[in-house]
Amino acid sequence: MIGNSSRSIKMGWLSSLHRRIALVLVIQVIIWCVTGFYFSWQGREGLSTQEYWHQLPAQPLHTKERYVTPDLQLQNLGNVRSVRVRIIDNVAQFEATYVPNNTPGHQQAPNRSKASPYAVAWFDGETGHRWQTSALTAQRLAVNSYLGAGMFNGIRDVHRSDEFPHWVGPGFRVDFADDLNTRVYIDQASGEVLGHRNNRWPLIDWMYRLHFMDYSGKRDFNNLFIIFAGLLSVWLSITGILMIARVWKQGGFVAKR
Template sequence: MMRFMQWLHRWVSLILIIQVLLWIISAAVFSLMGHHGMSGHQYMRHVHPPILEKTAPVWPLENVRKSYPDADSIVLRSVLGQPQYQIKQEDNWVYLNARDGHIWQTDTELATRLAEASYNGPGEVTDVTAITSTDEVIDWQGNGFRVDFADDLNTRVYVDADSGQIIEHRNTLWVIADWAFRLHFMDYSGERSFNHLLIWSAGLFALWFSLSGLILLLRNIAQGDFNPRRKPTWLEQLQRDQQPIASSCGGGGTCGLCKVTFTGDQIPAITPAERSMLSAAEVQGGLRLACQHRVRPQDEVELANADVATHQLTLVNKRDLTPSLTELTFTAERAIDYAAGQFMQFKIPHKEAALTRHYSMATKPGSNQLVFTVRHMPAPTADLPPGVGSTFLCQLQPGDQVEAIGPFGDFVLSSQPQRKQVFIGGGAGIAPLRALIQAELDASQPRDCVFFYGARNSNELCYTGEFSVAEAVDYTPVLSEPAAGDNWTGPVGFVHTVAEQWLATQDVQTLDVYVCGPPPMLKATMAMLAKAGVPRDNIRFDDFGI
C-alpha cells in the first residue's frame, strides 16, 4: 500500500506541477496584456446613444401595445438613425421596425454599416459571413453576421441580425487572452467557469497530494530519515565500505537487486517491498533487501555475490542479431567465474559521472569470452536523447575497452532434478535465458526444457537456428505482429498467452519457470503464472527493465 501511495504521490505531483506552471504562465499573460489588451476592443468605437427626438417612430406606440398586450417593457432605440421597438415578453425579446411595425431585419449591407460604425481602426471590411453561432462569443446563438476587417489585429465584429446590435469585437490578442483564461480556469469549454469537473478533480488531486505527502513525511520522520545521526541502511553501509552489491533504484525497494542474507538470531521482519520482490522460500531463508533495513549491532549479513570484482573488458567481436539487438563479445583480463543467468554492471561514461547499466551474459560459463546482447534504445522523440548505455556500447569497435563489475544476480537454474524447465522471454530477455538453456543442456542429466520466445515479427527473432536444432528443447517462437512477407505459420499473439495455453495442459507443481523480457511482458507473464497456479517459489524472473 505504501509503495502504491509513493507511486501515486509522484504522478499527482507531476500533474499539479504542470498545472501550477500553466497558472504562472497564464497569470503572466494577464499581467503583460492588461485589461484593455485582453478585451478585444482595441478598435471599438465608443458611441453615445443617439437623441431619440431625431428618431421619431412612424408606427405609433398604441399599435405596439395592442399587438403585444403582455409585454413587460417596450423600449424605443435608434439603429443607425432608424427607429426600432424592443419588446420584452417574459424571457423573450421581439424587435420591430418602428416605421412600419414589421419584424426587424438586418441584411448584409446594414450589418456592414453597423460594424463600420462601431469600428475606429485602420482596416477595411474584407468579408461578411452569415452565422448562427460562434465560439468567440459566450451564450449567443441566433441569426447574425461576422464582419472581418483587414488590420494588424485581425479584428472581427459580430452583429446580431434579429436586433441589429453589435454583439462583440474580437481579435488576435483576445484569442491569446481567451486561451490564457482557459488555462487559468482549467475550463476548456470556453465558458470561463470555475464550477466544472476538471477543477473538482484538481481539487481532489491537491487534497490527495497533501494528505499522502503528510503520511509519507510522518513515515520518514518515524524512520529517522531526517535525523543526521540516523543509522544507515545496509545498502548504504555496504556501498560506503565498497562492498560488491548491486542496486538500480537508489534504495527505493523497487529493483530487488540488493539481496543479502541475514544469518543472525534476529532476522528483520519482512517489509511490503520485500513481500512483492522475494519468494516465500527466499524470505524463509533469511534473504532480505539491503535497502529496506538499517544497520543494527546484532545483525550478521552475508552478500549474495561475494566474488564480485571489477573487470576490464575488451571488445573482440560485434554483430547485429536483429534490427534492434546487437551481440557484443568481450574478453577479460582475467577469468570470470559466473553462473548462467547472472549479469555484469557496466560503467558508462556520461558527463561528469559514470552511469551503471546491467547486461546479462548470453552464454553458459566455461569460456574465456563474455557474450552480451544489447538492445538499441532509440530516441523516443526528437527532443529526447537515445539510451545512454546502449548507444555507448553499440558504438564500441573491436579493441575498445569498457569497465564492468560483477557477476551479480540470482537468476540461476534451480536444483530440483525432476522438474521440467520452462523459459518464457521476449526481446533482449533472450540473453540470460539462452545462457540458462545452454547450461541446462550441458548438465550430465539435462532436464526437459520448454522455451517460449516472443518477438514482433520474424526479423526480430534471434538464435532461432540454435534452439530449433536442440533436441532437448521444445522451442516455440511467437510473433505479435507478423509482417506480410513473413509467411508465418507459427503462433501469433502475445507470448504469455501462448504459454498460458500450454500450461493448461501441465501439472504446474512439477515446473520451474524462468521469465525475462520487457517490463509489460514480464508483468503480464507474472500475472498469468499466478492465475495458472504456478507456485511462486517455482518462478524466477529477471526484471532487466528496472
C-alpha cells in the same frame, strides 16, 4: 523509539501523498501560473480584443419626427414587462421584454451570459414590423464601431461563432483589413454590436480554456475538472505545509557552518 518510527511512517506517507498528487497536478499548476501571468500581464483591456473598438454614442430620440408603435404586435406577445425605445443606425427600435409562452421561436437578448426567464422581441419604429438587420445596416454599425486604419474587407452571414460562446446567432461577421485582422460581429435579430475579435483572440481563448480547464470553450467556470483540480491543489498545499513544517522542525532551514 516506537514514537519516532510511527512519526516517520506518518511523514513518509505524507511525502508519498504529496508526490502522488503533484504527479497528477504539476502540469496543471504550471499551466495556472503561465496563464495567470498572461492574464495579469495583459490586463482586462488586453484580454478584451477591443483595440480598435469605439463605443457608438447613443443617438437622441428627438432626431426622429414620428414613431410607428407596434401596438398589435406587442399585444400579441402577451405578458410584456417592459418596452424600450432607442435609435439604432438612425432607425427607431422598440425592444419588448416579455414572459414567453410555450410556443417555440422566442429569442433571448444577445450577449447575456446567464439564462433569463424573459424573451425579447425587437420591432422597427418606422414600419411597426419585426426588426430585421440588413447586411448594409450591419456593415454601417461595424464601421461605426471601428477606430482602426483598416478598410472594410467583406461581410458574411454567420449562424453562430465560437468567438462569442454565449451568442446563439444568427448574425453578420464584418472583416477589416488591418494588422490584427479585426472582425466585428452583429446580432441579426437586434442589430446589437456584439464586439470585436482579432488575431489575438485564439491565444486569449486558449488561455481561458486552460486556466479554467474548460476545454469546450463554453466558459463554464464551475465544470467538474476545475472543481476536482481545485480540491486536489488544496490538498497538495496542505501536505506541502506539513512537510515544510517537518523540515523546519528538523532544522533543515538552518544555515550550516
